[in-house]
Amino acid sequence: MPVYRYPVPPASEITPKDTILNRRAFMAGAAGLALAGGISGASAQERPKLTTVESPLSTDEAPNSLEDISGYCNFYEFGTGKGDPAKYAGSLTTRPWTIEVGGLVNNPGTVDIEDLLSNYTLEDRIYRLRCVEAWSMVVPWVGIPLASLLSKFDVQGSAKYVAFETLVRPEEMPGQASSYKILPWPYVEGLRLDEAMHPLTILAVGVHGEVLPNQNGAPVRLVVPWKYGFKSIKSIVSIRFTEEEPPATWNIQNPREYGFYSNVNPAVDHPRWSQASERRIGGGLFAKRIDTLPFNGYGEQVASLYDGMDLKKFF
């Protein structure tokens, strides 16, 4: 079926280069002024707008503000504090950027970020995001179904999993440059092929109708809304199809606490804390706790992927 090409100009045409460079200088200044990690410099920066279409897969819950989403992140490549990515990710260079696609495909190759931005229909996907740390947000992602990209590479029949890898660039990622290695780099993640091809699974290139802020995994990241947030790997440089279950960073770090599947499940607690409820970010000091839903509320769409599996064992 021919894909209708929306008239989306490449991001390089939307934003003059000096504007991008000024933004970086501004970010560096803002990082210096930011108070105790509480204030992010991100809210003030201008990012190119994206042309998008709505999706029936979006939730109608009210999205978190861009300030919340870009100011409260886990991206250990930039530090372990929630405000660290906003402070330090400004220095990340996101152009040129390509994703290498290989492994068990007949058609290996690379994907350029400009190709993703201009040759696909970008969809608004307003998803709940549930962190393994028991907080949650509603994020209006902009992205494309991962399946629409992967299908171009002619996947071989023996492929059962998809492995993802984040950029390694210590010069721009202080967490990787530190002699104290908080995690083994590169950050890696994996999905079963059917999870990767599920219509809910997207590659996100934007949020709130704009290009992704660096701290949210620019220029392109995975979003798998029924799994804990750490499965949604950021700043992807490699996608490979494999026959064996690929390694996943948090699972390597502590296999007892973080499983390969890591589906949101209120019935399976983290060994150290409860997963029964969550704090929805953005409600201020007195935000009410809400009950966590199986598969983060996406059970109707994805529960069948796990038919017959003991989810307490395959957590």
Added chain:
Amino acid sequence: MAQSKAWTALPSWTVYLLGLLPAAFYVVAVFANALGPDPAKALEHALGEWALRFLIAGLAITPLMRFARINLVKYRRAIGLTAFLYVVLHLLVYLVLDLQFDWGAIGKDIIKRPYITIGMAAFALLVPLAVTSNNASIRRFGAAGWRKLHRLVYPAVLLGAVHYLMLVKAWPPEPIVYLLIAVALLAVRLVKPARRARAA
């Protein structure tokens, strides 16, 4: 050699004044909406960290006296009570803002989550110490008995530091550093005092 008077020139109530500055900062930060998108968690963690800092400061008084000959004992009660204040505020934020008086969840946390169990145990150990941090109690227990009771602060600080280490993901340096400092300050207490050169 007597220490310089400068070390103890300030009255001990200045410790309370300085000790309350972080709390005051967080009150302002709450109203200025400057604690980020998850203010309850930020407050909970900051208050817990300040509690640990003051507990560790209190533990440092004796080694300073023994090894650096700096006597700051007059400030220790104020440091200890300030630490307890932060422990109480930290616990209140957990009960009121984090778990929101969900007593079922709180009970489960205490029984099933070792880091909560440990934190609560540390709090329980500190309560009698705060209650007896006054001259009347020292007279009632006698100096030796009172001192013995107040050794409960040793396990309390260790439990507090372990409580912090157990709630983080992976092995970030901060909680490890706090635990190492606490262990070091307790370990130096095992060093036998050198034989006095002069007769007392």
